[in-house]
Amino acid sequence: MRSMKLDIIKGVPGIQGKKVSLFKTKTPGLVKFQAGLTLTVQKTVTNIAWEHKEGxxxxxxxxxxxxxxxxxxxxxxxxxxxxxxxxxEISTAILTLDSGEQLMVRMTAKEYEALHSWL
Missing domain, CATH: 1.10.287 (Helix Hairpins)
Incomplete structure (x- = not known):
């Protein structure tokens, strides 16, 4: 998986809105975030905390x-x-960025495994 689209629960400056698209880059840990149609930023993800829930x-x-x-x-x-x-599945993940900011998103187990492999 080279990209994924996730629901934002709690954004960070530069990554706001209801949805965010994540794209894998060639550099491990560096992820391209696209929120909206044109806003694209690259941030390094240093950690992922994931909480699995089903309902x-x-x-x-x-x-x-x-x-x-x-x-x-x-x-x-x-x-x-x-x-x-x-x-x-209503699992959530907290992505810690190299700036210390934390982005909270909804994510499936498959998406978590894919993103974890990008690090």
Whole structure:
């Protein structure tokens, strides 16, 4: 993986907004960040702290159960709840930059492994 797009939870000066794209560079640890359409900065990531979490959406399970129940009866109710309430990953990572600033983003396990290999 040479690039990834992540949700920003807490930005740092120069990396603000809702989304940030990260691009691998040839220099280990040096990452190109693009927030928005034109703003691009290069920063060295010195550490990544990652917290893995999974959750289920009760709202989506309820909607899936209702739709399944209407369309296919009792069995559809169960299937709709199972599909609507599937697990979703809501893990977060704190990227420590060489300046000491910390950028907090949402990240999957696959993205974490890829970014960790860039360091």
């Amino acid at each position: 289920r959406s009760a709202g989506k399970a309820a909607v899936g159960a209702a739709a399944g129940g209407i369309l296919a009866g009792p069995l559809g109710l169960l299937a709709g709840a199972a599909i609507g309430g599937k697990k979703n």
